Amino acid sequence: MIKVAEKKTREKAPRRTESKEVRRAQLIDATITSISKHGIGGTTMSTVTEIAGLSIGIVNFHFQSKHNLFEETLVHLAHEHHDKWLNAYRDAGLGSVEKLSAIVAAHFHPSICTRKKLSVWFAFYGEAGRRAIYRSLLDDIDVERFDLSVHLLQSIIEDGGYKVPPAEKIALTLEGLYDGLCLNILMYPDVFSRKTAEAQIFAYLASLFPNHFDRPVF
Amino acid sequence: MIKVAEKKTREKAPRRTESKEVRRAQLIDATITSISKHGIGGTTMSTVTEIAGLSIGIVNFHFQSKHNLFEETLVHLAHEHHDKWLNAYRDAGLGSVEKLSAIVAAHFHPSICTRKKLSVWFAFYGEAGRRAIYRSLLDDIDVERFDLSVHLLQSIIEDGGYKVPPAEKIALTLEGLYDGLCLNILMYPDVFSRKTAEAQIFAYLASLFPNHFDRPVF
Amino acid sequence: MIKVAEKKTREKAPRRTESKEVRRAQLIDATITSISKHGIGGTTMSTVTEIAGLSIGIVNFHFQSKHNLFEETLVHLAHEHHDKWLNAYRDAGLGSVEKLSAIVAAHFHPSICTRKKLSVWFAFYGEAGRRAIYRSLLDDIDVERFDLSVHLLQSIIEDGGYKVPPAEKIALTLEGLYDGLCLNILMYPDVFSRKTAEAQIFAYLASLFPNHFDRPVF
Amino acid sequence: MIKVAEKKTREKAPRRTESKEVRRAQLIDATITSISKHGIGGTTMSTVTEIAGLSIGIVNFHFQSKHNLFEETLVHLAHEHHDKWLNAYRDAGLGSVEKLSAIVAAHFHPSICTRKKLSVWFAFYGEAGRRAIYRSLLDDIDVERFDLSVHLLQSIIEDGGYKVPPAEKIALTLEGLYDGLCLNILMYPDVFSRKTAEAQIFAYLASLFPNHFDRPVF
DNA sequence: AATGAATGAGACTTCATTCAT
DNA sequence: CATGAATGAAGTCTCATTCAT
Numbered sequence: 074m075i076k077v078a079e080k081k082t083r084e085k086a087p088r089r090t091e092s093k094e095v096r097r098a099q100l101i102d103a104t105i106t107s108i109s110k111h112g113i114g115g116t117t118m119s120t121v122t123e124i125a126g127l128s129i130g131i132v133n134f135h136f137q138s139k140h141n142l143f144e145e146t147l148v149h150l151a152h153e154h155h156d157k158w159l160n161a162y163r164d165a166g167l168g169s170v171e172k173l174s175a176i177v178a179a180h181f182h183p184s185i186c187t188r189k190k191l192s193v194w195f196a197f198y199g200e201a202g203r204r205a206i207y208r209s210l211l212d213d214i215d216v217e218r219f220d221l222s223v224h225l226l227q228s229i230i231e232d233g234g235y236k237v238p239p240a241e242k243i244a245l246t247l248e249g250l251y252d253g254l255c256l257n258i259l260m261y262p263d264v265f266s267r268k269t270a271e272a273q274i275f276a277y278l279a280s281l282f283p284n285h286f287d288r289p290v291f
Numbered sequence: 292m293i294k295v296a297e298k299k300t301r302e303k304a305p306r307r308t309e310s311k312e313v314r315r316a317q318l319i320d321a322t323i324t325s326i327s328k329h330g331i332g333g334t335t336m337s338t339v340t341e342i343a344g345l346s347i348g349i350v351n352f353h354f355q356s357k358h359n360l361f362e363e364t365l366v367h368l369a370h371e372h373h374d375k376w377l378n379a380y381r382d383a384g385l386g387s388v389e390k391l392s393a394i395v396a397a398h399f400h401p402s403i404c405t406r407k408k409l410s411v412w413f414a415f416y417g418e419a420g421r422r423a424i425y426r427s428l429l430d431d432i433d434v435e436r437f438d439l440s441v442h443l444l445q446s447i448i449e450d451g452g453y454k455v456p457p458a459e460k461i462a463l464t465l466e467g468l469y470d471g472l473c474l475n476i477l478m479y480p481d482v483f484s485r486k487t488a489e490a491q492i493f494a495y496l497a498s499l500f501p502n503h504f505d506r507p508v509f
Numbered sequence: 510m511i512k513v514a515e516k517k518t519r520e521k522a523p524r525r526t527e528s529k530e531v532r533r534a535q536l537i538d539a540t541i542t543s544i545s546k547h548g549i550g551g552t553t554m555s556t557v558t559e560i561a562g563l564s565i566g567i568v569n570f571h572f573q574s575k576h577n578l579f580e581e582t583l584v585h586l587a588h589e590h591h592d593k594w595l596n597a598y599r600d601a602g603l604g605s606v607e608k609l610s611a612i613v614a615a616h617f618h619p620s621i622c623t624r625k626k627l628s629v630w631f632a633f634y635g636e637a638g639r640r641a642i643y644r645s646l647l648d649d650i651d652v653e654r655f656d657l658s659v660h661l662l663q664s665i666i667e668d669g670g671y672k673v674p675p676a677e678k679i680a681l682t683l684e685g686l687y688d689g690l691c692l693n694i695l696m697y698p699d700v701f702s703r704k705t706a707e708a709q710i711f712a713y714l715a716s717l718f719p720n721h722f723d724r725p726v727f
Numbered sequence: 728m729i730k731v732a733e734k735k736t737r738e739k740a741p742r743r744t745e746s747k748e749v750r751r752a753q754l755i756d757a758t759i760t761s762i763s764k765h766g767i768g769g770t771t772m773s774t775v776t777e778i779a780g781l782s783i784g785i786v787n788f789h790f791q792s793k794h795n796l797f798e799e800t801l802v803h804l805a806h807e808h809h810d811k812w813l814n815a816y817r818d819a820g821l822g823s824v825e826k827l828s829a830i831v832a833a834h835f836h837p838s839i840c841t842r843k844k845l846s847v848w849f850a851f852y853g854e855a856g857r858r859a860i861y862r863s864l865l866d867d868i869d870v871e872r873f874d875l876s877v878h879l880l881q882s883i884i885e886d887g888g889y890k891v892p893p894a895e896k897i898a899l900t901l902e903g904l905y906d907g908l909c910l911n912i913l914m915y916p917d918v919f920s921r922k923t924a925e926a927q928i929f930a931y932l933a934s935l936f937p938n939h940f941d942r943p944v945f
Numbered sequence: 946a947a948t949g950a951a952t953g954a955g956a957c958t959t960c961a962t963t964c965a966t
Numbered sequence: 967c968a969t970g971a972a973t974g975a976a977g978t979c980t981c982a983t984t985c986a987t
Contacts, residue, residue: 092950112418114332117977128952133979135950199417200330201478208478215479238494238506245475245483246468246491253471257463260419260426261433265463273464276456280498288456310967335960346969348963357961528971548854550768553956564973569958571971635853636766637914644914651915674930674942681911681919682904682927689907693899696855696862697869701899709900712892716934724892746946771981782948784984793982 097135097145099125104146109189113143113196147197147210150190155214157185162221169228170285173278176222180251181271191259219244229285237281250274315353315363317343322364327407331361331414365415365428368408373432375403380439387446388503391496394440398469399489409477437462447503455499468492533571533581535561540582545625549579549632583633583646586626591650593621598657605664606721612658613710616687617703627695655680665721673717686710751789751799753779758800763843767797767850801851801864804844809868811839816875823882824939830876831928834905835921845913873898883939891935904928 103125107116118139122129136142158179165175180186201207226240237243254270272289279286321343325334336357340347354360376397383393398404419425444458455461472488490507497504539561543552554575558565572578594615601611616622637643662676673679690706708725715722757779761770772793776783790796812833819829834840855861880894891897908924926943933940 112422114418130952139978195413196417198474198478199414200332204330211478237498242487242491242494245487246495249471249475249483249488249491250464250467251471252474253467253469256416256470256474257467260416260429265467269460269463270467273460273467276460277464277495280455337960348969351962352967548858550854566973575957631849632853634910634914635850636768640766647914673934678923678927678930681923682931685907685911685919685924685927686900686903687907688910689903689905692852692906692910693903696852696865701903705896705899706903709896709903712896713900713931716891773981784948787983788946
């Protein structure tokens with residue numbers, strides 16, 4: 074009994090302050106779900122608020138406009154993605170191989186590379202061509218990861234004395250592979266999966282750096 | 292007199308059918324232009340017909356509905372793409388390397404891999420997640436090309452006695468690379484171009500099959 | 510029979526071109542009616558289109574926006590008013606007294622000074638404080654009439670050798686009286702009427718120019 | 728201790744009621760400011776409470792509804808206006824000329840005839856056409872002043888033996904002039920001012936009663 | 946008393962589709 | 967075949983009002 078009472082008071086105080094953030098997160102989640110279900114074109118204030126179990130007026134209260142809600146949803150996804158591979162990078166061993174491997178693995182982590190989220194990513198990509206704001210949001214994070222990859226690849230190349238294309242070119246190919254494999258996972262889930270995609274990346278790295286990466290067994 | 296009459300009817304009859312095809316092509320072109328400019332969400336019957344220089348009522352006459360217009364636009368693009376690499380494949384020399392190279396090159400041909408068209412492709416991809424019809428349209432063509440690639444890779448592997456992943460895996464990676472590089476061309480045109488993308492593919496093939504493909508000079 | 514047929518073809522051709530103007534006039538009329546009934550705040554696209562007997566989508570087709578419809582409604586009223594007194598001025602005899610009298614009378618003409626229209630005028634005045642566009646629309650016409658009044662008053666003053674305030678001051682007072690009396694007609698229709706308002710203006714002129722204007726009999 | 732307790736309760740009780748009145752006045756002031764800035768149509772509970780520096784929920788607590796707030800705001804303005812000319816009338820000398828002059832002057836007193844307040848007045852007038860409640864509120868006060876004016880004019884006419892229109896007619900003209908000049912001050916502040924408006928009224932009175940009113944020097 | 950998150954009716958606007966000409 | 971005025975459903979956004987805190 075006492076515990077319950079304690080809990081209540083404990084919860085009450087923070088709930089006020091949390092409230093706004095909680096609602097925003099709730100609506101962003103609902104937006105992701107809606108976009109994955111109905112696409113960007115089919116996502117309306119109604120689909121979002123219905124999924125969130127809230128009234129239609131609430132979005133403008135917390136996000137001012139639909140456009141803003143979409144933007145913040147993309148920011149949320151981008152941050153989540155960014156944090157994933159940055160933490161993986163930091164938590165990995167000291168070697169460049171471990172660090173690069175961690176980044177690759179992060180891309181295909183079950184919490185990141187879900188069909189639902191991929192679906193949202195590509196919905197935004199489809200719009201990014203003419204929404205400069207979307208592009209710049211994605212750009213910033215991609216550039217950071219690209220630079221990091223170049224750095225790691227460089228040290229692997231030097232370490233192994235490999236005769237391969239310059240690190241920048243390899244990093245570009247990696248970037249292309251990430252996106253392309255994800256798109257294929259989304260479009261052809263029967264053929265592509267997180268596991269196979271990851272294996273393909275490592276196979277590519279193994280073909281370049283045979284002394285540093287093991288060729289995966291297919 | 293009779294001749295003239297005959298001519299008239301002769302001309303009229305085909306002109307009508309021709310005219311119909313011309314109008315349809317005109318509207319599909321306008322649709323591609325509109326989607327590349329305004330996105331799928333921003334493309335309306337008005338934007339399309341204005342670009343085509345026609346009246347708004349005409350679309351429903353020729354395509355019954357907006358949805359149908361979009362579908363046929365995607366079919367048009369897919370066919371164009373398909374014809375390009377199939378013809379390239381046929382026109383290439385007899386060797387597997389020549390044929391595979393021709394297919395790769397076809398992907399990045401200036402008439403196919405334009406920012407305008409890529410923009411439309413990815414707009415559709417963004418919707419394809421939940422439009423089965425879009426996905427199946429694309430699927431058919433992709434499968435055909437995939438099978439062809441596997442076949443060609445297989446013969447290269449056998450010819451060179453390479454120790455590489457199975458042909459299917461390499462073909463999958465190639466598919467991923469096509470899409471990923473195209474997406475990057477669209478998103479980061481300053482960093483990725485048709486030429487560099489093509490070179491990356493060939494660099495990948497060269498790293499696998501050093502005796503069959505020259506490593507491109509970066 | 511022939512006549513009817515003729516009429517039909519005659520009507521058909523112009524109707525196309527007229528159509529747009531006719532619809533616009535119809536909607537402006539409906540707007541005036543709606544504002545006089547429900548006020549500016551209570552006038553919605555629905556009230557207007559219902560009065561016009563048309564569908565709700567039609568306004569944006571012809572006027573782009575509600576705001577634009579309101580603006581054009583005010584322009585219409587202003588032009589109507591302007592034309593009324595300008596024509597009255599032109600059609601009047603040659604003398605300044607006749608011309609000034611005609612202008613005064615025009616203000617209180619049954620087709621201009623209706624409660625319905627006054628109601629719309631003052632609804633717009635109420636908004637004019639912060640809608641520069643409204644004010645400037647009204648300003649232009651008022652200035653033209655003011656200048657004309659000054660000119661006419663000047664010639665009357667000179668003609669009679671009157672010792673009165675300068676023509677500009679009298680004209681200002683007249684302007685004030687027009688508006689004030691109209692407002693009172695609107696607010697207190699039991700006390701003020703077109704006739705009494707007109708008589709008050711003439712009484713004022715008679716008190717200034719006893720040899721040119723007859724004191725009205727109350 | 729007891730004293731303190733007494734003080735506390737003594738202060739508390741009145742403070743509550745006072746507080747209520749203070750809040751109401753604060754909100755009415757904010758309403759006037761908001762209407763003068765954003766018009767009636769642009770005035771929302773938010774604009775009012777933001778100006779007042781209070782929360783949005785407070786209006787319904789003190790005024791039950793927006794409609795009620797507006798009504799009480801108009802009442803407040805009307806009372807203020809009424810008190811001004813009634814006090815002016817009482818404080819003036821014993822003569823009818825002094826008293827009438829005081830009433831005229833009160834209309835254009837700097838605390839009454841501000842652009843801000845005029846702006847609110849005419850915003851309400853614009854709605855008054857169809858809001859009987861607004862009209863009746865204004866009517867009561869106007870009638871009182873009208874009767875007073877008639878009485879004063881009557882005594883001036885008798886005193887001077889003037890041959891002028893009946894006092895009622897002159898009073899009506901005065902009423903019209905008040906409103907019309909105020910509207911012109913609002914609409915054309917560059918041309919009309921409190922001073923010139925007042926002078927115009929006195930010029931009008933001087934033209935009627937040359938032995939009682941001095942012609943103002945323009 | 947006061948706050949402000951939440952609600953939901955209703956306003957404006959867009960746009961695919963229809964149809965008389 | 968083609969036009970474009972007209973329709974009306976549906977979407978976004980605003981805002982008076984409510985109510986738990």
